[in-house]
Amino acid sequence: MIIGIGSDIIDIRRIERSVDRFGERFLNRVFTEGERAKAESRRRSIDTYAKRFAAKEACAKALGTGIYRGVTWKQIEVVNLQGGKPTLRLTGAAAERLEELTPSTLNTLVHVTLTDDHPWAQAFVVIEAVERHLI
Numbered sequence: 001m002i003i004g005i006g007s008d009i010i011d012i013r014r015i016e017r018s019v020d021r022f023g024e025r026f027l028n029r030v031f032t033e034g035e036r037a038k039a040e041s042r043r044r045s046i047d048t049y050a051k052r053f054a055a056k057e058a059c060a061k062a063l064g065t066g067i068y069r070g071v072t073w074k075q076i077e078v079v080n081l082q083g084g085k086p087t088l089r090l091t092g093a094a095a096e097r098l099e100e101l102t103p104s105t106l107n108t109l110v111h112v113t114l115t116d117d118h119p120w121a122q123a124f125v126v127i128e129a130v131e132r133h134l135i
């Protein structure tokens with residue numbers, strides 16, 4: 001059962017401007033250590049940051065909260081699996097909101113897909129509730 005969907009598209013140059021203008025303050029407010037390490041390991045780190053920014057907004061929409069009501073940027077983290085597939089790890093108020101949305105007998109899977117083609121970066125998030133024994 002699908003219990004949430006969210007999408008976001010962002011102009012990569014907007015993120016670039018925030019990094020140029022606010023530097024460390026912006027990066028540290030929005031991205032986790034793991035996300036920063038991933039971005040800095042890539043040739044065009046700004047594209048990696050922009051896709052993660054879009055993922056956070058898409059997930060905040062799927063949760064129905066936006067980046068408000070105690071939900072903060074770093075509580076929604078993109079973690080790549082070994083082969084490169086992105087996943088979302090939720091903590092704090094974002095994880096609590098996910099719990100609230102989840103019917104008591106089910107578990108949730110949060111799916112995310114990312115893409116970019118300069119100047120655009122885009123993310124889609126689907127939150128699925130499934131029988132516990134299927135996870």
Ligand SMILES: CC(C)(COP(=O)(O)OP(=O)(O)OC[C@H]1O[C@@H](n2cnc3c(N)ncnc32)[C@H](O)[C@@H]1OP(=O)(O)O)[C@@H](O)C(=O)NCCC(=O)NCCS
Pocket residue numbers: 007008009057058060061062063064065066067068
């Ligand atoms: C929900 C949120 C992510 C929307 O993002 P946005 O970039 O402002 O706007 P977008 O154009 O991507 O999306 C707008 C659409 O999101 C949807 N939306 C708005 N609030 C939503 C919510 N709580 N849950 C799900 N979807 C929501 C609406 O459909 C809206 O379009 P509509 O008003 O025409 O119906 C935004 O409210 C938010 O939390 N942004 C973070 C704000 C912030 O802190 N910015 C500082 C940058 S460091």
